[in-house]
Amino acid sequence: MKRAIGIVGSGPAGLMAASVLASHGLTVTVFEKNRGPGRKLLIAGASGLNITNSLSEEDFAAQYEGSGIDWRKLLRDFSPTDWLAFIHRLGLETFLGTSGRYFVREMKASGLLRRWIDDLREKKVRFQYGTEWTGLTPQPDGRYLLSFADGSQHEFGAVLLALGGASWLDINDTPQWPAILTARGIHTVPFAAANCGFDVDWKPKFLREAAQQPLKNVVLSSPAGDRKGDILITEYGVEGTPVYACGRTGTSYLDLKADLSEKDIQDRLDGVRENLAPLRRAQRALKIGVAAQALLYHHAPADALGSNAALAHCLKHFPLVLLRPRPLSEAISSTGGIALDEINADFSLKKTPGVYAVGEMLDWSAPTGGFLIQACVSQGYAAAQAIWQHASPQ
Ligand SMILES: Cc1cc2nc3c(=O)[nH]c(=O)nc-3n(C[C@H](O)[C@H](O)[C@H](O)COP(=O)(O)OP(=O)(O)OC[C@H]3O[C@@H](n4cnc5c(N)ncnc54)[C@H](O)[C@@H]3O)c2cc1C
Known part of the structure; x- marks a missing residue:
């Protein structure tokens, strides 16, 4: 049971964590409130999916605002080159644009998402769509019980939260998850539009x-x-x-x-x-x-x-x-979410050991140019490595 991992959110951060954990042989279930995976990734692909950037490690790391994250280490441990190689292994081509940005050849995100999900299914990752996460209850043995809006509950040895930010959501889709974390004493920062007109x-x-x-x-x-x-x-x-x-x-x-x-x-x-x-x-x-x-x-x-x-x-x-x-509903990304002083260097939450949080639900920001998705997949990778070590027999 320690090796059963629950991931909430099927964006690039959650999917990358699922890939790493599954390749280490852990049992992974991904929960997603929408009827299918990666909605925002698909939206991002509508204007040409810019996956990463060719800046040097130092200049790349300088794009991020968010103290408490060692951006250089993060980008070294799962670099833009690693991310491109991952995409190529899925069978997709990429190209470097004149602006120094990398894109998937077909520009849209649908091919990447489809092959990524197929690869995860082959690795026995389970997906549960239409399941909105509503609660987190620590168990006496250190495991966690996740509750969902449909009334179901599932227990896991470790949990990775990758619920994304608050931009480009439907008008009635205000994220409810900050209240779940606030109830556990975890400080969240109000959302604000970033990368917006x-x-x-x-x-x-x-x-x-x-x-x-x-x-x-x-x-x-x-x-x-x-x-x-x-x-x-x-x-x-x-x-x-x-x-x-x-x-x-x-x-x-x-x-x-x-x-x-x-x-x-x-x-x-x-x-x-x-x-x-x-x-x-x-x-x-x-x-x-x-x-x-x-x-x-x-x-x-x-x-x-x-x-x-x-x-x-x-x-x-x-x-x-x-x-x-412009309003959050039109912004490419958001600031706000879980305050960075609530997380350890391995993206575990200080107040709930065994629960990790990655991606745009954390309070960091970066400009457009492939920096957002790169940060999400690098964080997903880092947290998954930490979960794997946590789950491995000593
Ligand atoms: C128009 C647009 C264009 C963009 N273009 C680019 C680009 O070219 N390059 C780039 O780097 N970035 C781009 N981005 C930003 C990029 O898409 C995001 O930074 C990235 O998707 C964030 O990844 P994530 O995994 O953290 O969260 P998300 O991709 O948002 O995934 C989070 C998932 O969690 C699910 N979820 C949320 N709450 C719950 C819950 N309670 N229970 C279950 N599931 C839940 C959501 O439905 C969602 O599927 C763009 C964004 C937009 C809006």
Whole structure:
């Protein structure tokens, strides 16, 4: 019975733990409240499944916020190379995009998920779908009784919780599990949106020209840092990697011509021979996309278009007021969940020995770029190794 392990949640964190535990010969049951596995993984694949990143170990580890986790060790013990090799062993191809991100060749997540589940079934892992976990009761012999909404109860030698975060859930699907843990004295942090778009008070005329158009290769600067990339103009505001990485409520600045210095821009504007207004000069002398032109025309500060020098400055320091983050239901990930000081280095919960927690249900964060899924599978691997040692005869 010590070698019977219960896993709750069939996202990448739970599935990776199941793979490791099953390959060590432990008896694994995965419980999932949905009718099938990996809903969020499938959603992630809808826009191209970015599985990991080619950054060096040091730069990779620097992407994570969440003190208490030794990110470098985590990524060394189950590295991006290990994760790619795992995917290749399942029979899928991957490729490295120009942005340094790795993707599965077919871009969607369905093939990966299908082969992963098939592989787990071959290893005798059992799946129970439509079973929502509702309770955790320690037994006198150190085992745990898991209770589920359908009234069933199952006892395990160790339990791994991998219930995910709070983003992109249906409107009535607020996670109930924090209350189960709080009742056991485990501190959880309220959820908040991460990697999300922001609202902007766009003028209707601007939207008519620029909605769904990208600001290409711009740099967004905020108190959270600088990030280059494409920003999509939407009806409500902005989306895109620079926004997810550095978006903060308040005034941010856009560098709309990141490949040129302010002086170079002014020289090019001054170099136009015709007697044109600065904005018309910019259209002649600089490659400015539809969205950037509309942004300058409709939203530039009053004095920014009056001279070549002022326009050059504005192109490099365009003020953009981000009103508020989009709601959790639209965010790619969430912060909040189990406070990191509640877990040991091996992802066991300090107050319930024998219970482990991994993935997005812990209070860490990372930008998009493959860092989220990589952290989930590396944590699933680390916890599973610890459970295996815990379950092995001494
Ligand atoms: C639109 C979108 C695009 C994304 N794109 C990428 C990307 O390209 N690259 C990347 O790295 N990341 C991406 N992500 C993030 C990534 O999908 C998540 O970080 C990852 O799925 C989290 O894994 P997890 O195993 O921790 O949790 P999840 O994948 O959320 O899995 C948790 C599982 O637990 C189940 N569960 C919850 N509560 C219970 C309960 N009480 N009982 C039983 N089961 C329960 C849930 O139903 C769920 O299936 C994207 C996310 C979104 C929303």
